[in-house]
Amino acid sequence: MRVRVLFFGVLKDVAEKTVETVELPEGATTGDLLSAVDARIPDIQKYLPSVAVAVNQEYAKRGSRLSDGDEVALFPPVSGGRR
């Protein structure tokens, strides 16, 4: 199956792109996707522990199953508003 991966914030700079299509085996989870992203993008690993994943614009639980055609967004910690 294929999913569309969106990168935001610092992840966009590290990946040097905003979107990428990733091919995954059937039954793959968000964890499998992060492993695939780690394997294909140099230097992204250190950011992954603090990443949140949204599948089709909803925050996904750990280990959620993905489906063909999903839009999967990878978020570094958010920083809207002001501190």
Added chain:
Amino acid sequence: MKDPAELRAASEVRRAAMVRSAIDSARVLAGMKQGEDGAVVVFEGIVRNQTRGRKTLYLDYEAYEEMALRQMEGLAEQAVGQFQVRDVAMVHRLGRIEIGETSVLIVVASAHRAAGFDACRWLIDTLKRTVPIWKKEYFEDGAVWADGEPFPVDMSAANLPGTGSTKAGDASN
């Protein structure tokens, strides 16, 4: 987490907005006041001129816009139910924002002030931890993505296979 149908229903109420030009706080405030209100609590987040002693030139905000807007609508809806306030308006600005300008506006109208303060505080704190918006801070000698607060545990993807345990989001990038 609300289901998508609930969020869609909430978004039809339109308590939240994303804009790319200056937020007219006075106009939003005036539009929120009604006869049954006894209090209107306003929070404005504005762009500060320094971070840890380093002079800031301006900020640039980006968002996963559609999701961010739905999340903001969901928070506004939740605040109205949870804190028993009459109504909420939330506006977040995206793009380049100069020192002193407003990046986020939250207005809460209620019969009594305590509920208004509580709802407003909860709204800005929750927005800053969960709504997919990021800011890049521009200094005289470079730019960095601002550190965010860690995601609530049920939203974090950490502990997934292959993600290691290194702390990320360091300002050194």
